[in-house]
Amino acid sequence: MKQRKEDQAWDLRLSAWFDGEASDMDAAEVRAHLMESPESRAKVQQWRSLREDLALLQPEEPSAEQLFTMQSRFEDGLANEVFRVARALRLWNRAAVLLLALGFGMWVADRLLLSVPTDTYASEPSAIDEAIREFLAAPASQD
């Protein structure tokens, strides 16, 4: 178990060294280890071969024409995007104006057209009683 963990640690150090990510001190130790370990040397050889294989997937730089086509497509896409956003903003603006107008209209209607008079007469029972008393107290007409 301990041996396995040690091997794994060496593998990681070896891999980092292979990628040029090891410190100077680490690199010296790894080189010394490689001198003594044929398994590790085989591993490094295998990684080199893998690197060469992966290099087969390295694409060429796109041609100027290809880049131009891509750039044009991107600019068209960008223009479409800007147009879509602008149109959405315009719609939202219109909706906001409509909502404001509707709200204002309702407020005006509430204030001017649908308002209830504030000075109503005899709206309370006590006021009705008072009016009846005044009526009864008044002298009866002669005719």
Add this chain to the structure above:
Amino acid sequence: MPLPKDQKPTTAKVAPEQLEELFRVYGSKIYGLALRCGLAPKEAEDGVQEVFLKVQRRISTFRGEAALSTWLYQVALNTLRDHRRKVVRQTRATSMSLVSDQPADPTFCGDSATPVEEASISERRQMVRDALDRLPPKFREVLILRELEGMSYRDVARVLKVKQGTVESRIFRARERLGAELKRMGVN
């Protein structure tokens, strides 16, 4: 209004000229990344467009904590991953050939190689591509960023938003898996 490499935009809104400049500087790199991620040239072009439109939408979220190129690679990798998934789904749905059936690059088909050599290289390239495609995304991506994009462990860690130690072990394990996969396919 140029936007030099690795510079943080100073305002949340980016002028279209700045985006065009960004495209000019990074367009071919992202196209290359798309091809390395296994997309065919046409799909890679679509992918590049998607990446830059996403960049345009998200540039205001760039805080300048990492280099602009690192942030751009983060956006690109996520977008291309989604794009690739979409293409694979469509390909399966229409029962057409796989994403990378078409060789992504003619790099090793130069004048110096004979037709037989070209065929052999092309076949080997396809096998390596297939083996890479079979790896789980987390292994495939570290290998692409390290071996094909030439990024340092630190940059790979930043792009993938993982610890450097994680990158170290993933690269090791990815190589082991790729080696085993190629062996299984009979590639010496």
